Amino acid sequence: AKTKLTLIIIIMLFKHKQCQSQAIVIYTGWERHALVGSDIRLSCSFFSWRWTSEDVTFSWTYRPDGSRDSISIFHYTGGVPYVDNKGPFRDRLEFVGNPGRRDGSILLKNLDFSDNGTFTCDAKNPPDIVGRPSSVRLLVFEKVPIQAGVITGAIIGVVLGLLVLIVAIYYLMRFLVARRVFNLSVRSVPGLCPAALCQPGLCQGLGLTPEPIPGTETCVAKQA
Amino acid sequence: MLLLLLGIISLHVAALVLLFVSTIVSVWTTSETTTSDLWINCTLTNGGYQCEPASTGVWIQAVQALMILSIIFSFLSLFLFFCQLFTLQKGGRFFLTGTFQILASLFVMSGAIIYTVMSSGWIQKTDSFGFSYILAWVAFPLALISGLIYVILRKRE
Numbered sequence: 001a002k003t004k005l006t007l008i009i010i011i012m013l014f015k016h017k018q019c020q021s022q023a024i025v026i027y028t029g030w031e032r033h034a035l036v037g038s039d040i041r042l043s044c045s046f047f048s049w050r051w052t053s054e055d056v057t058f059s060w061t062y063r064p065d066g067s068r069d070s071i072s073i074f075h076y077t078g079g080v081p082y083v084d085n086k087g088p089f090r091d092r093l094e095f096v097g098n099p100g101r102r103d104g105s106i107l108l109k110n111l112d113f114s115d116n117g118t119f120t121c122d123a124k125n126p127p128d129i130v131g132r133p134s135s136v137r138l139l140v141f142e143k144v145p146i147q148a149g150v151i152t153g154a155i156i157g158v159v160l161g162l163l164v165l166i167v168a169i170y171y172l173m174r175f176l177v178a179r180r181v182f183n184l185s186v187r188s189v190p191g192l193c194p195a196a197l198c199q200p201g202l203c204q205g206l207g208l209t210p211e212p213i214p215g216t217e218t219c220v221a222k223q224a
Numbered sequence: 225m226l227l228l229l230l231g232i233i234s235l236h237v238a239a240l241v242l243l244f245v246s247t248i249v250s251v252w253t254t255s256e257t258t259t260s261d262l263w264i265n266c267t268l269t270n271g272g273y274q275c276e277p278a279s280t281g282v283w284i285q286a287v288q289a290l291m292i293l294s295i296i297f298s299f300l301s302l303f304l305f306f307c308q309l310f311t312l313q314k315g316g317r318f319f320l321t322g323t324f325q326i327l328a329s330l331f332v333m334s335g336a337i338i339y340t341v342m343s344s345g346w347i348q349k350t351d352s353f354g355f356s357y358i359l360a361w362v363a364f365p366l367a368l369i370s371g372l373i374y375v376i377l378r379k380r381e
Contacts, residue, residue, distance in 0.1 A: 149285065152285040152289040153289075155285075156293055156296075160296070
């Protein structure tokens, strides 16, 4: 009797798993941003364990921001797309999806501020009809807003970068001058070497003095 | 000598603490029911304070960046002070420390000035400036004086 009970439970779980795995899963974006006057493609696709049937249907509904009512704007059934010809998107809606590839995307043209709202896509793939419609929020801007922190990070990065650069150049110059890679030479009156040749920090402590190179008009910082 | 050292360090730390508070506490503008800037805007509603991120305009982000840079430079200045305290030769001046502290004070000044001039673009006329804004203006002369003291100071044994 115990084995019979466990067998029944296992079969029920298996059936439950089968039922669960037969739910249709619909994918749209989460939030889309667009500029006034531009076009936007709202994508909708689904995942289903069944083959794509000929009776596959897509439907889009629109709910404006701040309103509680949804209006249906697009429906695809029986292989024929039906676009909105009376509502807020008449003459602005185009079907650009491929139902054979499980794509039910629509194209909205010439966006306006009144198009802000939530678009919901519902797809059905008979006999796989159990699923949750998925929503994408549309935000229409006059100009693309700057993301928080971009300019902040840029200013901080530039200033700190300059600081690091200045420190690096300072140490590089000290390193190169101390290694005599740079011979500080100055065009001057022959025989007369300006004491300004000795840069502070170079001559102090190192005991260097400017010394003319014979036969030329230049000096070099030499050990005193 | 030790007293002088303690005095200078406490002035520096006081300026640093004021900079921290001014940057972190978001009360640059206040009104009866709201506090806003630099990072969040909070409104007093029936259910308590409700906060949302501050507007992402160019000028607010510039002020944020300048305040953070002033904190960084003031910190670097404190660190350099302790470094130079032990490595500087006798009679030398704390130029590097003073430079960083003066730069920090200049950053605070620019941040406060930008906020003063440009904030009319996003706050209402009825709002007044909050204590974080005032602390920023107080931190500026403190940091400047501290930096000048470092530049004038000479190291003694």
